[in-house]
Amino acid sequence: MGGRAQHLLSTGLQERCRGELRTNEPLSAHTTFGMGGPADLFFLPADGDDLQTALPLIRESGLPVLPLGGGTNMLVRTPGFRGIVVDLTGGMKEIEIGVDQVVCQAGASLQVLSRRCQREGRTGLEFGCGIPGTAGGAVRGNAGAFGGETLDRLSWLRGVLLDSGEEIRLQQADISYGYRYTALPSDVLILEAGFRVEEAVPEAIRKEMEDILSRRKATQPLWERNAGCIFKNPPGTSAGLLIDQAGCKGLRVGQVEVSDVHANFTVNLGAGTPEDVLSVIERVREQVRQHHGTELETEVRVVGEQGMEKR
Numbered sequence: 001m002g003g004r005a006q007h008l009l010s011t012g013l014q015e016r017c018r019g020e021l022r023t024n025e026p027l028s029a030h031t032t033f034g035m036g037g038p039a040d041l042f043f044l045p046a047d048g049d050d051l052q053t054a055l056p057l058i059r060e061s062g063l064p065v066l067p068l069g070g071g072t073n074m075l076v077r078t079p080g081f082r083g084i085v086v087d088l089t090g091g092m093k094e095i096e097i098g099v100d101q102v103v104c105q106a107g108a109s110l111q112v113l114s115r116r117c118q119r120e121g122r123t124g125l126e127f128g129c130g131i132p133g134t135a136g137g138a139v140r141g142n143a144g145a146f147g148g149e150t151l152d153r154l155s156w157l158r159g160v161l162l163d164s165g166e167e168i169r170l171q172q173a174d175i176s177y178g179y180r181y182t183a184l185p186s187d188v189l190i191l192e193a194g195f196r197v198e199e200a201v202p203e204a205i206r207k208e209m210e211d212i213l214s215r216r217k218a219t220q221p222l223w224e225r226n227a228g229c230i231f232k233n234p235p236g237t238s239a240g241l242l243i244d245q246a247g248c249k250g251l252r253v254g255q256v257e258v259s260d261v262h263a264n265f266t267v268n269l270g271a272g273t274p275e276d277v278l279s280v281i282e283r284v285r286e287q288v289r290q291h292h293g294t295e296l297e298t299e300v301r302v303v304g305e306q307g308m309e310k311r
């Protein structure tokens, strides 16, 4: 662990906060890929107030901060992350369902949010019923599926800029966004968001969700460890289709393989390593470039220190 992490420990973050501070926490336990090295520090605030206490101490330490939104769209390299991971999934997951708006803390699961809305007869967020990850992460990356997109439903968000400590509140109209993209300051930590919903019959919403989930089950390798789609879809086409046509299904490096079910999913067969995933990504890119002349852009975010050899 580096000096700055030691410094943060010595400032008494653990003593001053009610949440949990762990050292050398393996991020393999916090990513859906099930791989990746340790974070020097890993903080789970007990609630919003606890996070407010911690943030000035963290800022003062100068440590890089990595907000973790469920670890669903993330690949952490083997050497791990030299900084502090802030995980909101423990203490910041409250949800309030109103008549035409639902408000939730950033660490709430998008799937739980979607199901709560269904039970209470609020429509608008059913597209999220099969998307793993948090509401905050979904806003950050404008997660979407089956015709629905997070930012289309966002009403406002509240967050904090990690570099300055400034609190921000933005309305949807103030935020530009597009496919899997939300234009927000790179150092923002989303704390809370409001989403627009309408009243509807719970049974009708349930049926819509069942349909979404069965389509997902039929086309995606949900039973294997993965990080969702690896590449963004190029304009007007599907990365999965291009990768499949380029003959990449079953392409394997070590224990990491391009799924036979959906070519834009790369799965961890058990003992896969992040560097194997990076090799698969490079090989797929190359094959798609040669076959179609298309340059694929990754959707999965790669974080952590470099330094391991690739196969």
Ligand code: EPU
Residues within 6 Å of the ligand: 144, 145, 146, 147, 219, 227, 228, 229, 230, 231, 232, 233, 237, 238, 239, 240, 241, 244, 261, 262, 263, 264, 299
């Ligand atoms: N296809 C193939 N072979 C494959 C995969 C797909 O031929 O291996 C074909 C399908 O037959 C279909 C077309 O490609 O004709 C599109 O496939 P699909 O309907 O599965 O949609 P997609 O574009 O591959 C997108 C999102 C998914 C989202 C689904 C459903 C991206 C990168 N992917 O997939 O999102 O769940 O639509 O809405 O935008 C994610 O972002 O992590 C993700 C999983």
